[in-house]
Amino acid sequence: MKLSTTKGNMLVMNKLLIICTAFLTVAAASVISSCSNNRSTGLEFARNMYDPIAYNPDQANKNFKDGKTAQNPPAGTMPVGFDKNDVYPNTLEGYQAAGASLTNPLPVSVPTLEQGKTLYLNMCSQCHGLEGKGDGSIVKLGKFPAPPSYGTGNSSRGGSMKDLTDGKIYHTITHGVNLMGSHKSQLSPEQRWKIVMYVHELQKLQ
Template identity: 45%
Template sequence: MIRSMKKIVSIIVSFAAVDQLASCTNDDPKKPGFEYMPNMYRSPSYETYSSNPNFADSMTARQPVNGTIARGDMIYNDYDRLPYTYPNTPEGYEAAGTGLRNPLVKDDNSLAEGKVLYTNFCGHCHGATGMGDGAVTKFNGPIPPAYNSDLLKNLSEGKMYHSITWGKNMMGSHASQVTPTQRWKIIMYVQTLQNPAGQTASATPADSTKNAGSTTKM
């Protein structure tokens, strides 16, 4: 019995050795020889500058079709191209509060779009009416203060923009989710929750968020 097992093991080892040697005899680096299930890990795509029989000019590298947008280059207007120069520091936050102004015209269309964006990206924490009662707070999540509270009702639009861009306290950055233009539209809508009478916050209010707890947002 032991002798038979040794014989079987010897045969298996011999076949494995032959297979390994056969895999090393091919001079073409793109054809490594025998492979176990190559389709599981070897891409069938053509190399960027290799010849391609599927096109009349045999070129694999093709020009993008008209209207193609490179990743990260979705631009809605020229304002979205501008860099954000205020740093993610307490000083940058204060400077944004005095130096940033909403460049957009406040109209019904912008407010309507701002409401949709707010619902999609903010309402789950801040609540549908900005009272800090979003769905996340129902499951022991952080509870943000209401926008019309003494803590936030006078928060300037520049500081709101800075908070959306960099994040603040428990709120993370939303720069990858909403464009600069979309941030300003969200702020337009937040101002209607912040001041229901329709008065927008001044640029340099006394900011009570300096002493707010770690759950404060925006």
């Protein structure tokens, strides 16, 4: 009886010794490999994610005569969304200059007016109101002053709102004024001109 018990204890001790030895071996190997300068990066998946096929802008490129990837755009072209009218600074002088020089490049048509109305309702009516009377849903909360009516109000920069020109409205949408923020990043130049066209319709209604 004692002999079998002793053998059983020895077997348990041997198993523990083997497990401890294996653990220490793996741990030692991990420490040694982590100190090596030639560590493996492991298997790579989708190599093109690391080395893209396309050239980087600052990468040498034999496809061009000057050997550069980044090239100047062809003459007469402009980036998508570039606003050539964005040369009037956000100042009173810039506002007046835009009012005197800029005119809407879009021809008046029913589809364009409808698009301008949709843009106005989504982007402007919350303050200016559905009919441009300055009674938008935000104003009705009583926490913000009402903007002047397009038909009967006076501009804070002088003159009547009903006399605002294409350029003045466009400049205001682009840069903002008073509590109205800039909508340059939210609306493309074409979208701004469509709103300008619709605002003129609101000026006539009042």
